[in-house]
Amino acid sequence: MPSPSHTRRAHRTGSALFTTRMLAAALSATALFACVVAGCGREAPFPSRPVVLICPWSAGGGTDRVARHLAARLEGELGVPVNVVNATGGAGVTGHTRGMLARPNGYTLCLATAELNMLHWRGLTNITYRDFQPLMLVNRDDAALFVRADGPWASLAELEAAVRGAPGTLRASGTAHGGIWHVSLVGWLATAGLDAADMIWISINGAAPSLQELMAGGVDVVCCSLPEAQSLLDAGRIRCLGLMAAERLASYPAVPTLKEQGEDWAMGTWRGLMLPKGVSPARLNRLAEAVASVATSDEYLGFMARSGFNPAAEPADRFEASLAALDVRFGEILKSEAFQEGQAQRFGPMFFPWVLGALLAVNLIVLIAARTLRRGADAERVTRQGLARIALVCGAVVAYIALAEWLGFLLTAGVLLFVLLWRFGVRWYTAAAVSVVLVVCVYQVFAVYLRVPLPAGWWGG
Amino acid sequence: MAESIQQACIQVFCSPTVWMVIVLSAVYGVFVGAIPGLTATMAVALFVPLAYWLEPIPALAAVVTMEACAIFAGDIPNTLLRIPGTPASAAYADDAYAFTRRGEPNRPLGVCLVFSVVGGLFGAAVLMIVGRQLASVATWFSVAEYFWLYLLGLSCAVVVSRGSTLHATLGLLLGLLFSTVGLSAVHAQARFTFGRPELFQGINFIPAMIGLFGVSEVLRNMLSLDQAPAGASAASPKGPAGGRLGLGRFIADSLVGVAGPALALLMRRKRHFLRSGAIGSLVGMLPGAGADIGAWVSLAASKRFSAKAETHEGGALEGIGDASASNSAALAATWIPALVFGIPGDSITAIVIGVLLMKNVRPGPEIFEKQPVLVYSIYLVFVLANLVLIPIGLAAIKLGGYVVRAPRRVLLPAILLFCVVGAYAINASYFDVWVMLGMGVLGFLLERWQIPLGPVVLGIILGGPLEERFIQTLTGSKGSLTAFVDRPISAVLAVVCIGLWVSALLWGRLRRAK
Numbered sequence: 001m002p003s004p005s006h007t008r009r010a011h012r013t014g015s016a017l018f019t020t021r022m023l024a025a026a027l028s029a030t031a032l033f034a035c036v037v038a039g040c041g042r043e044a045p046f047p048s049r050p051v052v053l054i055c056p057w058s059a060g061g062g063t064d065r066v067a068r069h070l071a072a073r074l075e076g077e078l079g080v081p082v083n084v085v086n087a088t089g090g091a092g093v094t095g096h097t098r099g100m101l102a103r104p105n106g107y108t109l110c111l112a113t114a115e116l117n118m119l120h121w122r123g124l125t126n127i128t129y130r131d132f133q134p135l136m137l138v139n140r141d142d143a144a145l146f147v148r149a150d151g152p153w154a155s156l157a158e159l160e161a162a163v164r165g166a167p168g169t170l171r172a173s174g175t176a177h178g179g180i181w182h183v184s185l186v187g188w189l190a191t192a193g194l195d196a197a198d199m200i201w202i203s204i205n206g207a208a209p210s211l212q213e214l215m216a217g218g219v220d221v222v223c224c225s226l227p228e229a230q231s232l233l234d235a236g237r238i239r240c241l242g243l244m245a246a247e248r249l250a251s252y253p254a255v256p257t258l259k260e261q262g263e264d265w266a267m268g269t270w271r272g273l274m275l276p277k278g279v280s281p282a283r284l285n286r287l288a289e290a291v292a293s294v295a296t297s298d299e300y301l302g303f304m305a306r307s308g309f310n311p312a313a314e315p316a317d318r319f320e321a322s323l324a325a326l327d328v329r330f331g332e333i334l335k336s337e338a339f340q341e342g343q344a345q346r347f348g349p350m351f352f353p354w355v356l357g358a359l360l361a362v363n364l365i366v367l368i369a370a371r372t373l374r375r376g377a378d379a380e381r382v383t384r385q386g387l388a389r390i391a392l393v394c395g396a397v398v399a400y401i402a403l404a405e406w407l408g409f410l411l412t413a414g415v416l417l418f419v420l421l422w423r424f425g426v427r428w429y430t431a432a433a434v435s436v437v438l439v440v441c442v443y444q445v446f447a448v449y450l451r452v453p454l455p456a457g458w459w460g461g
Numbered sequence: 462m463a464e465s466i467q468q469a470c471i472q473v474f475c476s477p478t479v480w481m482v483i484v485l486s487a488v489y490g491v492f493v494g495a496i497p498g499l500t501a502t503m504a505v506a507l508f509v510p511l512a513y514w515l516e517p518i519p520a521l522a523a524v525v526t527m528e529a530c531a532i533f534a535g536d537i538p539n540t541l542l543r544i545p546g547t548p549a550s551a552a553y554a555d556d557a558y559a560f561t562r563r564g565e566p567n568r569p570l571g572v573c574l575v576f577s578v579v580g581g582l583f584g585a586a587v588l589m590i591v592g593r594q595l596a597s598v599a600t601w602f603s604v605a606e607y608f609w610l611y612l613l614g615l616s617c618a619v620v621v622s623r624g625s626t627l628h629a630t631l632g633l634l635l636g637l638l639f640s641t642v643g644l645s646a647v648h649a650q651a652r653f654t655f656g657r658p659e660l661f662q663g664i665n666f667i668p669a670m671i672g673l674f675g676v677s678e679v680l681r682n683m684l685s686l687d688q689a690p691a692g693a694s695a696a697s698p699k700g701p702a703g704g705r706l707g708l709g710r711f712i713a714d715s716l717v718g719v720a721g722p723a724l725a726l727l728m729r730r731k732r733h734f735l736r737s738g739a740i741g742s743l744v745g746m747l748p749g750a751g752a753d754i755g756a757w758v759s760l761a762a763s764k765r766f767s768a769k770a771e772t773h774e775g776g777a778l779e780g781i782g783d784a785s786a787s788n789s790a791a792l793a794a795t796w797i798p799a800l801v802f803g804i805p806g807d808s809i810t811a812i813v814i815g816v817l818l819m820k821n822v823r824p825g826p827e828i829f830e831k832q833p834v835l836v837y838s839i840y841l842v843f844v845l846a847n848l849v850l851i852p853i854g855l856a857a858i859k860l861g862g863y864v865v866r867a868p869r870r871v872l873l874p875a876i877l878l879f880c881v882v883g884a885y886a887i888n889a890s891y892f893d894v895w896v897m898l899g900m901g902v903l904g905f906l907l908e909r910w911q912i913p914l915g916p917v918v919l920g921i922i923l924g925g926p927l928e929e930r931f932i933q934t935l936t937g938s939k940g941s942l943t944a945f946v947d948r949p950i951s952a953v954l955a956v957v958c959i960g961l962w963v964s965a966l967l968w969g970r971l972r973r974a975k
Contacts, residue, residue: 052889058808064506065815072510084506085889089662090644097658098890122649125658171937177649202933203647204604208804208811212748215802218603218937231803231825303513307818347935349648352928353641360634367627376911386684390905393683393877397676397898400881401891413878420874424686430871438875442882450499451507452886 046106046283050081052453053273054102054110056095058088061206062228062309066139066271067111069303070294077290083451091115091176093125100131104278106287109135114180114269117327121334122178129323132274133284136291137314137322139304141225142245142268143184144255146238148214156241156261159221160192167198173210174223177203181223183333184244184267188223188258191265196339214238225269226252227308244268249310270312270326272319288316389424396420409447409454414439469837472518473845482519483526483842487849490527491857494534497544497671498883501531502808509812517820518838524816525839526846528792528809529581532752533854536573536785537861540566542876544675544883548666549756549788551918552621554674556777566865567719567858572778573785574854575723576734578847580786583738584745584793585843593829595746596801602747604937605945608930609954610747611923614754615916616961617761621780622913626965632912636920637927639664646925647932659892666922668884668893669900673914675880676901679873681908686870715855726782736762737783738790745791748798751807752791753922759787761961793843800824800836 051074055067064086071082087095092115099110112132119125145156153159163170174181186196199221204210207224211232214222222229222238226249232238242258243249244267258265273291275284294300295313304311314322333339367373380386396416404412414435421431446452473479486508493504504527512520535546536557543558545551557569587595602610615633622629642653643663654660727734737759744755763783795806796813803824805811817824822832829836865872884897904914938944946952 061811065509065812068506068509069513072513086506087662087888087890089665089888090658091646091649093644093658094662124644124649124651124661176646179649200936200939202604202936203649203929204933205646205929209749212599212798212802212804213603215600216603216606218605218933231823234823235802235825235827237802303819306821307815347932347940349645349650349652352931353638353652356634356638356641360631360638363627363631363634367631370627372625372627373910375909379909380681380684382684385687389683389686390680393679394898394902396877397881397894401894405891413881417874417878420877421871424870424874426870434871434875438878442878446882446886450493452499453889454882454885 046286047078047080049107049456050083050451050453051078051106052102052108053082053084054095054099054108055084055086056088056092056099056111056113056115058086062307063111063113063271065307066304066309069300070111070138070273070291073294073297073300074290077294078287081451083453085453091119091124091179093119093127096127097125099274100127100276102276104133104276106275106279106283108276109287110274110276111138111271112274113271114326117323117330118178118180118183118334121331129320129327131277133277133279134316134319134323135273135275135284135288136295136316137270137272137312137319138291138295139271139309140268140312141227141270141310142243142249142266143181143223144226144229144243145185145188145241146211146214146222146224146229146233147220147241148217149237149239151220151239153241154239156258156263159241160194163189163194163198167195168200170221171200171202171219172221172223173202173204173213173219174207175203175210176205177201178334180267180269181207181225183330183339185221185223186339187267187333188244188263188265190333190336191258191263196336211238226255227310230308251305251308251310272314392420392423404455408456410439410443412455413442465833466837468834469841472834473522473838473841476519478516478519479522479842482515482523483845483849484853486523486526487530487846487853490530491534491850491853493527494531494546495537495857495861496883497538497542497546497675497879498667498886500547500667500887501528501535502812503887504531505809505812509816512816513819517817517822517835518842520816520820521813521835521839522842522846524809524813525842526849529577529789529843529846530850530853532789532792533574533577533785533850534857536570536577537857540569540573541861541865542675543678544876544880545670545918547788548670548753548918548922549784551670551674551915552618552753552756552760552784553777553781554915555623555913557781558678559777561865566862568722569778569781570858570861571719571721571723572726572782574851574858575720575727576782576785577789578850578854579727579734580738580741580789581792581847581850582844583734583786584742584790585840585847587738587742587790588793588796588843589840592797593801593826596797596826598743599747599798599802599804601950603948603951604930604933605948605951606954607747607749608927608934608945609951609958610744610750610754611927611930613954613958613961614750614757615919615923615927616958616965617754617757618916618919620961620965621757621760621764622915624911624913626968628910628912629916632907632914633916633920635907636917637924638920639669639917640921640924641928645928647929659890662888662890662892663925664896664921665887665893666918667887668897669921670918671880671884672897672900673904673917675876676897677904677908677914679877679880680901680905682869682873686873711856711859715859719855719858720851723782726778730779730782733763733779733783734786737787741787741790742794744787745794746797746806748795748804748806749926751795752788753919755791756784756788757919760784789847796839800828800839801826 053067053071055064057063067084071084074082087098096116102108116129120128147153172185182201202219207228210222213219240255242261243255244258244265246266248257301311400412400416418431418435422428447454493499505524535550538544538546539550539554540557541561543554545554560566560569619629619633644651644661740759741755744750760780763780795810798804798806799810799814805814814824884893934944946955
């Protein structure tokens with residue numbers, strides 16, 4: 001149903017019609033050709049298209065930094081782009097789940113972190129390290145205890161005495177409840193013969209805000225890795241009481257270990273590359289070679305040293321063995337009675353939603369009672385045609401979600417866009433030209449220039 | 462010191478690499494910022510592997526420029542299509558889009574550009590002159606103060622919304638409830654996930670924002686697609702339609718038509734501008750608060766103290782200017798805790814710290830003694846980036862004008878395509894596309910029921926942190942409510958917050974009584 005104005009314009013630009021139609025045909029041909037070429041790539045040697053590296057944590061964090069550096073180096077080794085995707089949320093559940101569920105074709109890697117060994121013990125997921133094919137461990141950072149430099153405790157023994165003297169009053173943080181630094185702290189308390197509940201753990205997401213809270217006086221102790229606290233440590237604002245490692249770090253020779261101070265406890269986080277189970281041995285070997293040469297290169301070691309990370313390269317078999325050992329250890333701590341008790345919280349997870357729900361109910365009652373909850377005066381009238389168009393738009397989005405993974409972005413988006421334009425009364429050749437040009441441009445910009453992954457579809461292998 | 466400044470000038474102004482990097486990053490920053498769904502953080506993160514091959518000063522220059530340009534560019538889709546590029550621009554999405562519907566998108570865009578540039582320069586000046594001294598302000602803020610700060614930001618979102626306070630509150634509460642879906646950050650326990658792993662990640666605010674504003678607007682237009690667009694040539698911007706693309710013409714048009722009126726507005730509102738800049742800088746330097754809260758608080762201050770009625774279009778432009786200035790001023794301020802304590806103010810400065818470490822520069826108080834040239838260079842780059850933004854921003858406004866001239870029946874499906882791609886891009890997840898669609902329908906319905914969308918978005922963004930600070934404060938005090946007010950700053954913030962609510966509710970009653 002072309003509108004009058006549209007028809008008028010079509011007449012006026014009659015001479016341009018022919019060229020529009022030609023343009024549409026030419027572009028469609030180009031797009032088809034591109035599809036065929038992409039399809040032909042299927043038999044090419046591995047890897048022949050961009051590799052995705054899933055980072056379970058957000059852009060800007062430590063894991064993201066390591067992931068992006070690895071990606072840049074791997075690109076040189078593999079000869080194809082390696083794109084980092086931040087699949088964040090759910091305390092790491094989202095990213096690890098996506099890494100495990102990815103098609104085992106070697107084109108999706110996951111930079112797993114210590115949480116992989118912890119989430120399943122806390123009942124947040126069923127995924128364990130056994131669901132992955134380990135590729136290589138690339139980094140290991142040990143936990144350490146920090147207090148304010150102007151605080152009353154100069155040594156680990158003094159802090160321990162303070163906890164013993166007034167159990168359940170000192171506040172500590174470093175990460176969220178049940179996170180790696182929380183477990184590290186609880187492990188230290190247990191080694192010292194104390195109870196998990198003898199210190200209050202305040203659940204703060206991340207080491208940086210915890211350190212800030214330490215400076216603001218909201219917590220007394222922070223447990224996190226040394227590099228995370230480096231700036232404040234160097235500035236003399238905080239003091240490190242001990243490192244939870246087997247021996248001192250070469251980059252921090254002045255920091256004593258817990259073991260030297262009579263408490264045999266070591267714990268820390270790690271990062272390692274993993275694949276979903278089921279990748280063919282040939283592809284696995286190709287990736288393992290590339291990763292090994294990156295993880296032992298001078299550039300990588302230099303980057304890690306400068307960024308304050310502790311490089312650690314362990315090949316697949318050793319990596320898997322240490323994963324198994326760690327998993328047992330985390331199970332012992334996270335399932336222990338002491339930890340479970342410490343975790344019982346007075347203000348449970350439903351407290352805040354209940355408060356909000358109550359407020360919402362009150363608000364709704366007031367609004368309804370005052371009869372002010374009604375349609376605005378300037379709201380458009382709902383017509384049957386309008387509703388049909390709304391349904392069409394929603395249907396197009398649903399169809400995109402359902403089809404894009406199988407047909408790929410170009411085909412799905414192109415066809416749906418064409419249908420929408422055509423149903424809105426745009427002439428078919430104009431609709432075709434607009435669809436092809438827009439979809440190809442969007443693909444080029446997002447997937448090629450900006451490295452934002454778009455659904456590849458069945459010809460992606 | 463003079464010597465370091467001189468050296469910094471040489472390193473910044475006399476280096477062709479730095480100039481080239483700044484111009485390229487400005488174009489890239491504007492481009493990425495203008496695409497809904499792509500954020501400044503993403504732009505900077507994508508650049509990190511390249512930073513490896515650059516010297517420290519060009520690398521930082523690139524980050525600063527991208528950040529400054531992307532934040533402004535977020536205003537372009539916000540004004541033209543009502544899809545906010547950043548949460549900060551969501552504060553004035555409706556106000557700015559109203560101009561586009563009347564066919565004058567260049568007025569709010571000019572104001573956004575000029576106020577962003579001058580606000581950015583103000584922020585740079587704050588960073589330069591008092592950054593070091595102000596750094597310790599961040600160490601006065603414990604979780605209780607943050608709780609009030611977040612609540613203040615949310616309250617401002619209610620206050621600035623058009624219509625009744627109760628309607629806006631309903632929107633806010635809905636947003637806050639949405640934020641509780643997924644894994645609770647503070648308890649690490651799943652809520653409202655119905656056993657589905659996709660719901661663990663919760664509702665990401667970017668697809669939600671695209672849906673609430675962008676998709677709902679597409680749906681609303683579906684009802685009126687047959688009617689002649691309101692205001693005749695609907696979105697075609699004022700000025701010479703189909704004018705030649707001459708450079709001289711472009712410069713003349715831009716300076717007279719876009720930047721001129723905005724500059725005049727700035728001249729009239731120097732005091733208000735200083736207030737917005739100061740709010741932006743203060744809020745920006747608190748890690749985790751950032752530009753979003755700054756923009757909403759400034760807008761609230763602007764609307765509260767504005768003599769003109771809030772429906773007056775001049776008043777709308779003033780609010781847009783104040784909010785833009787404030788969110789740009791906040792950017793430079795986020796570098797203060799990052800440089801002095803190595804504590805990132807937002808996700809971009811977190812990346813900056815990574816880049817600094819990669820270049821063997823360690824943030825901390827001694828950076829000012831050990832690397833003065835680098836620090837002064839950063840200051841200079843902030844100034845330069847904001848100046849480069851002027852021509853590139855004007856060009857972007859000009860190009861954006863062509864987009865909205867397309868007929869609606871072509872434009873609307875294209876917008877939908879960008880919404881889908883943008884929602885998918887942030888996490889490469891179809892769940893986010895579902896969220897976008899659901900929020901689109903919800904936004905459409907809410908608007909029909911006269912419930913503003915800004916508070917819903919801010920509720921989704923700040924709900925998580927608000928709950929965290931709330932529970933953290935209670936855990937630390939073993940359940941005693943006095944912990945919220947027993948520190949001087951938290952007491953002051955509490956009084957401001959409560960005062961705001963009391964005045965907002967009374968104000969509505971008074972207006973109705975009239």
